[in-house]
Amino acid sequence: MTTTLVKQWLDLDQNPVTRKQIEDLQTANDTKQLETLLSKRISFGTAGLRARMEAGFARMNDVTVLQASIGLASYVDREVPDATSKGVVIGHDHRHNSEQFAKLTALAFVNKGFKVYLFKGLVHTPIVPFAIDALGASCGVMVTASHNPAADNGYKVYWGNGCQIIPPHDTGIAAEIDALADKTTKFEWDLSKLDKLIEGETIDNRTEMQQKYNDNLKNLVHHKFEPSGPLASGVVYTAMHGVGYLPSIEAFKLFGIPLEDVFSVRKQQEPNPDFPTVAFPNPEEHGALDLAMKLGDAQGADLIVANDPDADRFAVAVKENGDKWVQLTGNQIGILFSAYQWDQYKNSGKKIAMLNSTVSSQMLKFMAEKEGFLYEDTLTGFKWIGNRAIDLEKEGYTVPFAYEEAIGYMFPGVHDKDGVSASLVFLQLAQAYGGGAKLIEKLNSLYDKYGHFAEKNGYYIAKTPELTTEAFKHVRSYFKGRFQKGDYPKTIGPFDVTSWRDLTTGYDSTTPDHKPTLPVSPSTEMITATLATHDNPDEFIRFTARGSGTEPKLKIYIDAKAASTERAQELAQETWDALDEEWWRPEESGLQRVH
Structure with missing residues (x-):
């Protein structure tokens, strides 16, 4: 089995780096790692592709990107009228191999007869869906892994409406990728021919599209900067080693704040695919804004704004009472x-x-x-x-x-x-x-x-998908000993259950026919419930528990409302503790608490 998989890979892969990775594992007779890399194809879902960059059908590399692009081009051509003339928008960020993956994507679409709008240079993710709308394109691809670690990359797919794909397109594209995977062997890989294959006028000029994007940003300007106003002490900005600095500077100009009052974290300003100053390039992570806070202290600023590496997310920290930085949720x-x-x-x-x-x-x-x-x-x-x-x-x-x-x-x-x-x-x-x-x-x-709200969000590690499935099976059965559609617990810990929505089984206690208004997915675990306390009708708790589709996690989101923030925090914690004891039972279930 392993020998066959190795041959299949080496017959396809023309990248010397990833070929050598497989050849070295074959020489070392590391069958376990070879099967890990080769026996299962990287899954294509509503987020497209995302994985570690290395050789193998289960990872991000030239072969899997090209196979995905061949399948995507075929699917879009079949499903969208005039798809080839409408064209495809393709952009990429600064990560290792992002430019290579974007060009391979373009090559696959060109060979299918598509007009291709390939951004020249680095772009931030939101400009791809914007360009799809501006150009009337049939679809788009952004090569990025957002705020994942440096070893990862990804392939985000947008439909012709400028939105990320939703069912049934995800499963349709995945099926087309699988059906056409063997076509890669007949594919022309020579990227040096790409500029000749794509006519000059069909390559979108990044500067022109950036100007159109900036023109749209002007519609969001309701107030201009006041030189003697509350932001006169300046603002700290960090791009988190990503592509956000240049487009953000253009946005700051529209607001009118002098650029000398925007204190950029220099060590994180330029795109760097290795993210050298942070353990994890996500501004939500503890410590990610440390350099920004240090700069804010030095400059006397009381506001930090931050992007993640592909600049589609946004974070804030403020200086409360003039001395302590507080990162807002x-x-x-x-x-x-x-x-x-x-x-x-x-x-x-x-x-x-x-x-x-x-x-x-x-x-x-x-x-x-x-x-x-x-x-x-x-x-x-x-x-x-x-x-x-x-x-x-x-x-x-x-x-x-x-x-x-x-x-x-x-x-x-x-x-x-x-x-x-x-x-x-x-x-x-x-x-x-x-x-x-x-x-x-x-x-x-x-x-x-509107009411004092507090949240308690977190997750459990589920080392196998089966652990998550078993955990939710327990939830659906423990209160009656067996599960019947429509059953749900009437209490959780000290709380009364006032509503119950299970998007896995397709039940909602709040609708007349008990059918959810949101999409149901039997393959995705997700339960939402609202809770009430026995003695205060104004207190409110809502939580959602779901299995992650991209990580080995069971995620919990708790939102509580009360007369004070302190009381809301108490309710959120009590709910977490009750779910931990009654539902997740780490000591018995095998789920791992993350503190």
């Missing part, structure tokens, strides 16, 4: 954005809708009920948020904002998360609300108005 940033955008649109006469994902805070729902705009939640991921926003816009709504707690924020003009537009809007927000040091006060005033 994704939900806190989201609710500040929501309040600011509502202030800009509430007197517009338009039908307003704002969205967040089901794992994000319900504070937006309570704000919507009080203020009178439409609120909806979606499944996790901007593929769902963006597509639902498009549907609502077709129904006559304006969607000025949507977000997910994992520091993703969407504004008009791009139906995906965009860390650059988030930076532009947040600087205006910070100025309007009194500067970085005053944002905690603003949050507290919003809590006083």
